[in-house]
Amino acid sequence: MEDNIAVGLDIGTTKIVAMIGRKNEYGKVEILGIGKSKSLGVHRGVVNNITQTIQSIQQAVQEAELASDMQIQGVTVGIAGQHIRSLQHSDYITRPNSEHVIGEEDIDRLINQVHKLVMLPGEEIIHVLPQEYKVDGQAEIKEPIGMYGGRLEANFHVVVGQVSSIRNIGRCVKSAGLNLERITLEPLASANAVLSQEEKEAGVALIDIGGGTTDLAIFRDGIIRHTAVIPFGGNVITEDIKEGCSIIEKQAELLKIKFGSAWPGENKDNEIVSIPGLRGREPKEITLKNLSKIIHARVVEIVEQVYVEIKNYGHEEQKKKLIAGIVLTGGGSQLKHLKQLVEYITGMDTRIGYPNEHLAGDSDDDVTSPLFATAVGLVLDGLKRKERKVIEKENLLNEFEDESNQSQEILNKPVKERRSFLDKLTERVKDFLDNAE
Secondary structure, three states: OOOOEEEEEEEOOOEEEEEEEEEOOOOOEEEEEEEEEEOOOEEOOEEOOHHHHHHHHHHHHHHHHHHHOOOOOEEEEEEOOOOOEEEEEEEEEEOOOOOOOOOHHHHHHHHHHHOOOOOOOOEEEEEEEEEEEEEOOEEEEOOOOOOOOOEEEEEEEEEEEEHHHHHHHHHHHHHOOOEEEEEEEHHHHHHHHHOOHHHHHHOEEEEEEOOOOEEEEEEEOOEEEEEEEEOOOHHHHHHHHHHHHOOOHHHHHHHHHHHOEOOHHHOOOOOEEEEOOOOOOOOEEEEHHHHHHHHHHHHHHHHHHHHHHHHHHOOOOHHHOOOOOEEEEOHHHHOEOHHHHHHHHHOOOEEEOOOOOOEOOOOOOOOOOHHHHHHHHHHHHHHHHHHHHHHHHHHHHHHOOOOHHHHHHHHHOOOOOOOOHHHHHHHHHHHHHHHHO
16 A cells, blocks of 8 residues: 555444545545444454454445545554553663763663553553653653753553453454554544644543543643543443333434433423334334433433543643643534533533544545544554654665665665554564464
């Protein structure tokens, strides 16, 4: 595939989306094709049926290939799920020679040290995100490279997940005949798609309400500060409607989408929906007021859990205040009056996030729906990674342009780039899959 094209694969609880995107000459992303299939083998963000998941992935990929007239090989995959948790950790290294300036290798050494943290059995560190550094006790350093100092320390945001869950996703992607280019954290992908740089600087909480999970990512001063995955999403609301109204799931889902509201006060007592009975039974009559009461109760529970996480991050301290408030995205964010309810519960400014921050102006309305925030984010992630590789190759070439005899040698040398932990994680999953067959 060409360098300026990438494919995002969002393996969700309700749907699997394959999305093909390309960078245009203005630096914006054009979506060339989308494929969407019902996700049958995933529960709360975790694969629980390999065969069904592989089939759903293949279906979504075929649809995207048809729409774009392209062949998909490599994909960027998102992971979420109830097994993801995060913690704060600080660590330091003492440098052998403080006469030399701090370089990449010192930071790598420090990050590798964090990787040796002892986790619970079956867990693995997915992301190690440096927050800020200290050099010889001087705090609040954003970029220590090039500085002098003997002791380098940093605060880290560490994201942890279950190895088996991540490997299962890798297995599904590989068995669907695709090449796993990179694994990335879904809340981070969604954030890339819907948040502006100003919001990330000012402080913002992104809440991505999916079918099986609700993901949270908090940014402040342009750096990710906190992530959490809450194991509830739109599906539990549907489940409650199904139980509360004694109807089948398909009808409950339709009711929620068409008539659902998170604010019970909105509906009059006499507004009624009639639902056809099963196999010759009498139709059921459901009042919209009751429907919104059921929805309201569950949504309040989800929002309150998210708010606990926002408070855990420390939003109530003056220094950590999230000035840009909350951005809601994901399919669940389309519920009527949700914005008002979230503002009421948290007291924070709220907006709905559409993934059009980096998309070309003439994109379809479909693509810019909050439903596709994660998929758009994964495409952006894939494109960014390809761009980095191209730039690094060019830089190497430019360095040696003058010394033409050496330039051939350097071309044959592999490009050394500072690999993020996601790249390393992707490699570990790939190695495991290759050896496990």
